[in-house]
Amino acid sequence: QNPFSRQERVVVIGAGLSGSLAAVYLARHGYLVDVYERRPDPRTAPAGLGGRSINLGLSARGMRALDEVGLLADVLKRSVPMRGRVVHSPDGAVRFQPYGVREHEILHSVLRDELIALLVDAAETSAGVRFHFGWRLNRLDRDTATVEVLSEAGGDPVEVGADLVVGADGIHSVVRQHLQRGLRADYSQEFLEWGYKELTIPVGDDGEPRVRLEALHVWPGESAMMVAHPNVDGSLTCSLFMPHEGPVSFATLDTPEAVLGFFRANFADAEELMPNLVEEIAGHPVGHLVTVRTAPWRHGDRVVLIGDAAHAVVPFYGQGMNSAFEDCLVLSDCLARHTDRAAALAAFEAARKPHTDVLADLSIANFVDLRDRVHKPGYTAHAVADRLLSRLMPDRWTPLYTMVAHTTTPYADALARAKRQDRILRGATAAAGALAALGAVTTIGAALRRRSRGR
Ligand code: FAD
Structure with missing residues (x-):
């Protein structure tokens, strides 16, 4: 622990995955932590409100960061282990590929909302963090670490002073905009020409899972692909990835016949696993897949970015959340090692950015592999x-x-x-x-x- 940081105040913007875990770490450093999140409390709000992927693959980096603050065992109790990939070929053939060669080399499928709720609970009850749901950041003065927040219920803006502001507000970070405004900052945002839609494989009529549960299911393909993560209740949540526009694209799935024809041609065994296919394709929104590379991630000893706000990647290596959790651990280490907080934030960016830049490239390369090569x-x-x-x-x-x-x-x-x-x-x-x-x-x-x- 850094004795000089005691009683100093941190404002975290965003109670998503990285913000909630960072709050736990920062409270352990002795900071007084307040978190402002524009959405409602995930513990009481209806599930899936976020509109982002419903479940995620937790792997070694994320597990280590959770373990460090004693939360891993609780998270694993609410997850389904995935021991490998089940690859479904276009002709309907199914092949299992183990993830690793050692017993512990497995992933864990967790529900996003449940994971966030668990982190928020831990931060609030055991670390004394104060959460303010339904409040969004409107403005930030980066030199004084003063934020202006607005209630989603309306009313006048409220100014809150802090010693440090942590921007954990995701890919379209408002903290980032204010941190970098007018500076020689680098920023690139690269959209994949493919998007994604969430679909479900519900439990069978007999109450049993319709496919092998303890695996990530993958339907590779050059014009579209699908992956499915298992849920504790025996259902699976699928993400269908395909181009936004073009001859085979979300734009062409506009009639029940087109949907069924497309699935029969590309994912032979999927139709019978997905009884609500046509309704879900029509009703669910298409999400974007974006890579963000940017710098700087920090301003003096006053502001720092973590998670997607600093480095958003496309999800094909399943590392966005895992690397965001790793950020929390590394930031905590840097704060512990440096009594000068500006030096700690600089060390954090130097330690992370070269690696998250590589992750961005790897994630795009894995998209190409899954699309073109994995079944060859x-x-x-x-x-x-x-x-x-x-x-x-x-x-x-x-x-x-x-x-x-x-x-x-x-x-x-x-x-x-x-x-x-x-x-x-x-x-x-x-x-x-x-x-x-x-x-x-x-x-x-x-x-x-x-x-x-x-x-
Ligand atoms: P977010 O989760 O986006 O959280 C940001 C929070 O900030 C939100 O709660 C938001 O409401 C809040 N916020 C935003 N603006 C404001 C504001 N102005 N004021 C207050 N609050 C604000 N990663 C994995 O590791 N494994 C996977 O299997 C995986 N699968 C994925 C599948 C898909 C389809 C997608 C799209 C992503 C996937 N990811 C995966 C990536 C993962 O979802 C992200 O990397 C992760 O959510 C980043 O967490 P974060 O807390 O930085 O940002």
Whole structure:
């Protein structure tokens, strides 16, 4: 704990995933923490109000950050373990691919609203954090850490002074806008041409799950793909990803016939799993998929950004929440190591940004893999070789996916190591190919010699 930070006041904007967990960490540092969130209290509001994905895959980084503040066991009690991917091919064939080679290398599917409610509860009851739901940030004075908040119920704006403001207000962060206004700030926002829609695989009429529950289900495809996370009640929540516009796109799913025709052609076994398909396609909104890269993330000792506000990624590596949770842990470490808070915030940005930038690239690359390669023989062979080597040499070989999802190796370090491994694997494949070719040439040569002797 940093003794100089005691009794100082922090205002966190946003009680989403990163804001609620950051509040727990900051309260443990001795700060007086107030959190302002524009939405209603997730513990009393109807589920799914957020409109973002309903459930999420929790992996090693997120688990470590939750564990550090004693919340992991409670979260895992409310989650479904996912031991691998079940890949559904367009022809209806189904194949299971384990996530890792070790017993603990699994993901956990958690409901977003339930997770946030648990974090808010923990922050309020055991860490003394005060939450103000239904209040949104209107303005921020970055030099004095003074915020102006507005009640969603109406009324005059209220000014609140703090020592530090944490911007955990997500991809369209208002804190970020005020932090960077008029400065030499970098900001890029890259929309994927694909969007997503939430659909459901409800429990079967017999009360049992319709598919193997303890797995992430993936329907890969070049023109559309779908993933489904399991829920504790035996249902699964699917995200259908496809282009917003074009010949095969959300825009063309405009009649029941078009919807059914599309599903039959692309996801052969999905129709019978999804009895409410047509109604859900018509009724559910299409979400955008955006990558945000930006800098700076901080202003002196007064303001800092975390989570999607600092680095939003597309969801194809399942790391947005996990990296946001990791931010909370790293920020806490930096505050503990530096008595000067400006230095702590600078150290935080320096420690995180190179890695979250790499995560942004990896997430887009995984989108391309899932779309184009995961169901092709070459990809499977590479993945099998990668896993085999990891099993044979567990201390020396770790697949990239394993490093990202099942370890806390910083993202850029994981990528650098994976590139080294890939070079070795490609070299070995080429050598094996050359040996095989040599063998084939020898065999063919011997056969030709036998034939000419026989003539
Ligand atoms: P948010 O969750 O967006 O929270 C921001 C909060 O700030 C919100 O509650 C919002 O209401 C509030 N707010 C905004 N503006 C204001 C304001 N002006 N005043 C007050 N409050 C404000 N990540 C994973 O790790 N695993 C997954 O499997 C995964 N799957 C995903 C699937 C999809 C389809 C999508 C879209 C994302 C997925 N993610 C996943 C990413 C994950 O959802 C985000 O990275 C995560 O929500 C970021 O948390 P956050 O707290 O930074 O931002």
